[in-house]
Amino acid sequence: MPSMRETCPEKVEDILRRFPQRKSASIPLLYLAWEVYGYVSPEAMEEIAEILGTSPADVEGIASFYTMFPLKPLGKHHIEVCTNISCHLVGAQPLMSHLENRLGIKSGERTEDGRFSLQSVECLAACAWAPCLHVNGKEYQKVTAENVDELLNSLD
Amino acid sequence: MAQETRVLLEKLGTPDLLTVKGYRAAGGYQSLEKALKEMTPERIIEEVKKSSLQGRGGAAFPTGMKWSFIPKNSPKPVYLCCNADESEPGTCKDRVIIDENPHLLIEGMLISCFAIGSHMGYIYIRGEFHRGAQILMMAIEEARREGLIGKNILGSGFDCELEVYRGAGAYICGEETGLLTSLEGQKGYPRNKPPFPAISGLYNSPTIINNVETLAAVPSIIERGGDWFKSMGSEKSTGTKLLCLSGHVNKPGVYEVVLGQMTLREFIMDFGGGIPGGRKIKGVIPGGSSMPVMRDEDLDVKLTYEDIHAAGSSLGSGAIIVMDETVDMVEMCLLLAHFYEHESCGQCTPCREGTRWFVQVVDAILKGEGHPGDCDLLLDICRSEFTSICPLWVAAVWPVRAFVTKFREEFEEKIRNGKYGKKDQPAAMAMAG
Ligand SMILES: Cc1cc2nc3c(=O)[nH]c(=O)nc-3n(C[C@H](O)[C@H](O)[C@H](O)COP(=O)(O)O)c2cc1C
Ligand code: SF4
Ligand code: FES
Numbered sequence: 228m229p230s231m232r233e234t235c236p237e238k239v240e241d242i243l244r245r246f247p248q249r250k251s252a253s254i255p256l257l258y259l260a261w262e263v264y265g266y267v268s269p270e271a272m273e274e275i276a277e278i279l280g281t282s283p284a285d286v287e288g289i290a291s292f293y294t295m296f297p298l299k300p301l302g303k304h305h306i307e308v309c310t311n312i313s314c315h316l317v318g319a320q321p322l323m324s325h326l327e328n329r330l331g332i333k334s335g336e337r338t339e340d341g342r343f344s345l346q347s348v349e350c351l352a353a354c355a356w357a358p359c360l361h362v363n364g365k366e367y368q369k370v371t372a373e374n375v376d377e378l379l380n381s382l383d
Numbered sequence: 384m385a386q387e388t389r390v391l392l393e394k395l396g397t398p399d400l401l402t403v404k405g406y407r408a409a410g411g412y413q414s415l416e417k418a419l420k421e422m423t424p425e426r427i428i429e430e431v432k433k434s435s436l437q438g439r440g441g442a443a444f445p446t447g448m449k450w451s452f453i454p455k456n457s458p459k460p461v462y463l464c465c466n467a468d469e470s471e472p473g474t475c476k477d478r479v480i481i482d483e484n485p486h487l488l489i490e491g492m493l494i495s496c497f498a499i500g501s502h503m504g505y506i507y508i509r510g511e512f513h514r515g516a517q518i519l520m521m522a523i524e525e526a527r528r529e530g531l532i533g534k535n536i537l538g539s540g541f542d543c544e545l546e547v548y549r550g551a552g553a554y555i556c557g558e559e560t561g562l563l564t565s566l567e568g569q570k571g572y573p574r575n576k577p578p579f580p581a582i583s584g585l586y587n588s589p590t591i592i593n594n595v596e597t598l599a600a601v602p603s604i605i606e607r608g609g610d611w612f613k614s615m616g617s618e619k620s621t622g623t624k625l626l627c628l629s630g631h632v633n634k635p636g637v638y639e640v641v642l643g644q645m646t647l648r649e650f651i652m653d654f655g656g657g658i659p660g661g662r663k664i665k666g667v668i669p670g671g672s673s674m675p676v677m678r679d680e681d682l683d684v685k686l687t688y689e690d691i692h693a694a695g696s697s698l699g700s701g702a703i704i705v706m707d708e709t710v711d712m713v714e715m716c717l718l719l720a721h722f723y724e725h726e727s728c729g730q731c732t733p734c735r736e737g738t739r740w741f742v743q744v745v746d747a748i749l750k751g752e753g754h755p756g757d758c759d760l761l762l763d764i765c766r767s768e769f770t771s772i773c774p775l776w777v778a779a780v781w782p783v784r785a786f787v788t789k790f791r792e793e794f795e796e797k798i799r800n801g802k803y804g805k806k807d808q809p810a811a812m813a814m815a816g
Contacts, residue, residue, distance in 0.1 A: 245546060247460075248586055250568035254551055279568075292570040293551035295510045311472045312672055312718055313629035313704055349554065349722060350472035350672075351511055354629040354702065355636050364513040 230274050231256075231263055239278065249279055253289050257296050266297040294348070302337045302344030304382050307361040310347045313354035318371050322358050323347055325372040329379065384653050385645040388615070390623045391599050392639045395483050401518060403529045406486035412531060414602035418494045419539035422605070427498040431601065433609025435621040440466055440557075440594030441671060441700045443688055450591060452581035453499045459588040461501040464566065465492055466594050467508040467515070468550055468557035472672035472722060473702030476625035477595035479637050481508070481515040484599075485522035489545060491598035493536065494605055496543045499591050503544050507562050510551040519547050554726040558773045559592040560584075561728070572728050573773035596625055617643035620687040624698075628655050630705040631662070640686075642698075647691065648682040651705055663708040666790070670699020672719050673778035675785030676712075696785070712793045716786035717745045723779035733767040734776035740764055741783050748794055751801035758794050761787050 232239055242255045256278065260271035267290050269283075276283040290296045297305075306326065310319045327333055330343050337344040353359035356368035360375075367378060389395070399405025406412065418427055432447030453461055465488065469477045480488055492504045508516050523545050526532045534542045548566055555561040556571040563585050565571035584590025600622060604612050613621045620642035629635045632655030645653070647669060658664060664679045675696040684694045691698045706715065724738035744761055747753045761783055768780040787794055798804050 246568075248567065251548075251566060253568035254549065254565070257551070258549065289568070289570055293510070293553050295552035311722060312668075312715065313473055313635075315718060316630045316704070316706060316710070348511075348552075349725065350470060350474075352469045352475045352478055352509070354473050354475045354704075355627050356475075357629060357635070361511065364511070366514070 228264070228268075228270060231259060231271065232274070232278070234263060235259070243278070250281070253279060253286065254293070257286075257290050257293075261296060266300045300337075300341075303342050305344045305346070305361075305363050307346045307348045307351075308334075309349070309351045309353070309357070309359050311350040311354075313350070314357040314359055317357050319358045321372040322360070322370060322375060325375060329376070385640065385649060387639050387654075388623050388641045389639050390603050391480060391487065391596065391625065392484075394487070395479075400484055400486075401522065403486065403522075403525050403531065406484070411486055411602075412490055414605040415490050415493050415531070416537055418497055418605050419537055419541055424498045424500060427494065427605065430604055430609040431498070434600075434604045434612035435609075435619070436597065436600055436604065436612065437620075437688065438594055439596035439600075439624070439701065441471060441673070443698070446593065446597055449581065449593075450495075450499050452579065453589050453591065454582065455500075457500070457589050460503060460586075461499055462585045462588055462590040463492060463496050463499060463501045463504040464559075464562060464585060464590060464592045465504065465506040465598055466557060466559065466562060466592055467506050467512070468554075468562065469512075469595070470509055470554040470557045471700045471702060472719075473627060473629055473668065473704045474671050474700045475627045475629070476637050476701060478512060478515055479625070480595055480599050481512065482518060485518050486526065487599050487602060488519075488595055489522060489526055489532070491601040492545060493532070493543055494601050495591070495593065495598055497541055501591070502542050503546070505566060505585070506545065506547045507556070507566055508547060508549055509556075510549050512549075516547055516549050523547065554722075555728045555773075555775060558775060560773065562592060563590065570728070572730055573775070575772055615641045617685075617687045617689065619689045620698075624701055626650065626654075627700075627702040628705070629702070631658050631664075631707040631710075632705050633657050633659055642687045643685060645686055646683050647677075647686050647703070650686050651682070651703065655705065658705070658707050660707075664705060665708045665710055666706045666712065666715075668696075668702075668704040668706075668782070670697045671702040672704070672722065673781055674699045675781050676706075676715075676789060678789050711749075712786055712790040713745065713749050713797055716783060716794075717742070717749055719782045719786075720745050720779070723775065727775060727779070731771040731776065733770045734779065737764050737767060737776065738779050741779065745783070748797050748801070751797065752803065753794070753798040753801050754803045755798055757798060758787050758791055 242252050256275045260267050272286045273283045276286045334347040394409040397409040436446045437443040550556045553571050556565040560574040561571040580590040623639050634656035638654050666676045668676050684690050688698045720741040724742050727734045727738045729735045765780045765784040768777050
């Protein structure tokens, strides 16, 4: 696998230019790794450590502190369902159960064909338009156990 | 019936508001021009003090006073950090400004930077706001092309840069020092205070952290004056406030209101259009998940920071979560306990262990495996509330203490009917029966 400095040197440089201290680039570089490799791979973390002049363990610590960074490949459609209070009150639980049944996986898992992964997450700041979920970061509001199939069917 | 008063949301719906041109056509960037060309930084801070604007991030700290803590003539650069982490459950207001009127936030930040002597502002935005981050980056880029950001802004001689920094999923990075360590590229561990960020914050430099809604209120204060802002609302709750209404109401949404014009119940019933199915309210959390839940009979309190505080809770971030009579309060308590356990960064023992303990005890009660005395145990754990580096531990304690105290009968009933409820009764009584 070619490194980020080989595939997109200008993006790496641009990130490094943006901050008075190099270390601040860690999170943007982790995002870049995710974008380039589809997840934050051990090799990517090694490269980031090299760029920042720190240890791979340090970078791994940072990557795992932040819940969004996938340390293993996600499904083609990564579904994140908010199960916090406002969503819970209006049906997040039945929504989550429906998705688990329909996809045959639990939160934190990926379907065998790699098409879907599912994750229950904390409040997504869409509480007034609950229940809410994200598919690959795109927000869908007022999604219920009753109408979510329509959404699933629209994903290729 | 009370109405919305739109100041921050006033321009919403005008065409092309996401562009500099559209925002300008709606009267935008005039406050920036006025601030840079007609006012001194001191005058701006005076005006903000006069407005009595309080921080909208949850702690309601007076904004003008916070700004005046920045040392004069600091040899180090001064930074402004906009807190766009918006992660307190129930809260969904900042995103409305970010998604629909980004230039209002940019204008507010530029004026605020000028006021505190900063030439660099960061917007720390939660990672899940992909779209919001994109909108902001595009708006910043366009503003830079139009001479509103960068060198010699509007020919005033003032230089200022703005930059978006995306978080990546950690509630603790909404806490201001956690935000700073995260922005420095580390795990988002909160830091001990003092030193306060105004003295030593980002990169050990003087730093002001303000919420999105706080900064978005600044242009209107500059345009119409601090006295005008203060003329709205009550003595202590001035201006307008964005309220996020969610849970069991017919019309959830984000509404901008003048505080003091209605009671909490009136707000819920009028703006929320009542409770689905005409059911009764059981409880309301008035300020985001960290704030103590209130019972139905306590909702006739005036909707202001000070009145809700006097009623034993807090308006916090302005997130009002309504729970109807069908809700199991032990389950709600567990849900929130789980949240804080998940989000504790683990640096302090009381917070790390306490949040875990809350989950174990409440989970047992909910499963019918609670013991008599568990309510007192929970309240006992709550007593270490002020022993941590950051207020997350307090934020975890308040909801648990409030649920247990205000709805104790529900907890006790589950314990009584559970596995250990009857068995633990005195043996003599059991035999007598
Ligand atoms: C655990 C925790 C989470 C917080 N989350 C946020 C947040 O998401 N957004 C925010 O503006 N303030 C949040 N705050 C409050 C900030 O620490 C800080 O007080 C605020 O950003 C200051 O801005 P203001 O004075 O304009 O309100 C949080 C505080 C704590 C303790
Ligand atoms: S109170 Fe909790 S979240 Fe805050 S620093 Fe301590 S352990 Fe971390
Ligand atoms: S509780 Fe689900 S988006 Fe806030």
